Amino acid sequence: AHRPLIAPSILSADFARLGEEIQVVAGQGDTRADWVHVDVMDAHFVPNLTLGLPVVQSLLKVTDLPLDCHLMIENPDRWAIGYAEAGAYNVTVHAEAAKDPVKIAKDLRAAGAKAGLSIKPGTPLEDHLEVLKHYDTLLVMSVEPGFGGQSFIADVLGKVRAARRLVDTGHLNVLVEIDGGINAETIEQAAEAGVDCFVAGSAVYGAADPGKAVAALRDLAAQ
Ligand code: DX5
Ligand code: ZN
Helix, strand or coil, X not given: CCCCEEEEEHHHCCHHHHHHHHHCCCCCHHHCCCCEEXXXXXXXXXXXXXXXXXXXXXXXXXXXCCEXXXXXXXXXXXXXXXHHXXXXXXXXXXXCCCCCHHHHXXXXXXXXXXXXXXXXXXXXXXXXXXXXXXCCEEEEECCCCCCCCCCCCHHXXXXXXXXXXXXXXXCCCCEEEEECCCCCCCHHHHHHHCCCEEEECHHHHCCCCHHHHHHHHXXXXXX
């Protein structure tokens, strides 16, 4: 397996100090995050409201870490492209919200970003297999999207295993990412199921030393 990727979610960071909070996981060596996960919520697709494109544009100016933008919004067909044009590394839309997911993926890639597709815990992988081949990342939600600090839903590991098999047999070329309830107690089972990239919010920003938490999580995932 490759080196596991760790993507701290700034949803659990101090929103008054987002730039500094990113620097805390932008050090050198093992404590450096691989991506920074940015949760965009619109109070319609999910019952919570966070931040949008203007904040992402500002964050892109203060960090060289790749921004992994997770759009929990209605009508990503309209809004996703702006994040790619702004310079986000990966832009993930929800399969449940996308009207034309193939077009979204093509537009994101044409704008120079990677394209991500996310599925909620109750959404079957099979329902979206046909469009998944147009995407670079598959974000499997392991909590109901909307809030940090929820408990890991282990049932989704079946979908992770299925995706891993499709990748390993050459039927799919995506990075498998998991989001929700990832911490020192849950990351090993996710790694064992075949996850490539681990989003962690409260487990990183709730730690006394977020950089050390990044290193510790990556170590556990690499076992
Ligand atoms: C939830 C967000 C997650 C969230 C994860 O809707 O998509 O990225 O920040 O937080 P934890 O790691 O605390 O479950
Ligand atoms: Zn997220």
